Amino acid sequence: MIYQFKNSQEFEITYPDSDGKPMSDNTIQFRWITMIKSNLDWLFANNDNVFIAGDLLWYPLEGSNKLRQAPDVMIVFGRPKGDRGSYQQWKEKNIAPQVVFEILSPGNTQTEMTRKLLFYDRYxxxxxxxxxxxxxxxxxxxxxxxxxxxxxxxxxxxxxRLGIRFEIGSPELCLYYPDDQPFQSYVEIAQRLQESEAKLIKEHFRVQEEHERAEKLAAKLRELGINPDDI
Incomplete structure (x- = not known):
C-alpha cells in the first residue's frame, strides 16, 4: 500500500485573533484608546467604507502569521465596517491601514516602538x-x-486623512473634529445627551402649560359670550 503525504506547505496556516498581550497597561492608556476610537467611529458613522478598530491584529502578508502588529487604533479607508477577528490584508483588497495611533504606557520600550515604526513604514x-x-x-x-x-x-x-486637529493643550492633548468641536469621552457625551433630553422635557412641559392656559382662557371667554376665534 502506498501512502501519500501532503506537502507541509499545503497545511492551512492559522492567524490567531490574539497575541496574548493586554489591550492596555493602565487606565490612562485605556481611556485614550477608547476615546480616540469612539470619536472616530462617530466622525465616520455615515461612511460605510471606513473601518476602525482598536487593538486588532493586522497581518500584512499571507503565509506569515508571525508578521503582525496590533495598533492601539487603526483606520482603514476603502474597507467596509463590520466585525473581524483580525485584519488579514490580502482579504481586504490588499488595503493597508492608512492611519494608526499608539498610546504609550510605562511598559513600552524603545526597542518595541522602533520595531512598530519599521513595521508601519514598511507596510x-x-x-x-x-x-x-x-x-x-x-x-x-x-x-x-x-x-x-x-x-x-x-x-x-x-x-x-482624518481631517481632525491636534492641539497640545494643558494638561493633556486635545483633539478636534473638522468642525472644531472637541473630542469627548463617553461620560461627557452621555452627560450632554442627558442635558439635552432634560431641556427637551422642560420645553415640552412649558408648551403644554401654555396650551392649557390658552384653553382655560378660551373657555372663560366663551362663558362671557365671546368667541375667542373672533378676537
Missing part, C-alpha cells in the same frame, strides 16, 4: 501618531516619498 501606513499621556508628548509621522517622515510642527496639525 504602507500613511499617518502614524504616538501619544504619551504621562508626559503629554505627541509625535507624528507622515508618508512622504514612500517613507514615514517626522511631522515637525505637530501642534495644531490637521490630519490629511
Amino acid at each position: 504602507g501606513v500613511e499617518e502614524y501618531y504616538i501619544y504619551d499621556p504621562d508626559k503629554n508628548d505627541l509625535n507624528g509621522l507622515q508618508r512622504i516619498d514612500n517613507r514615514l517622515e517626522t511631522i515637525e510642527n505637530i501642534d495644531n496639525w490637521i490630519s490629511p
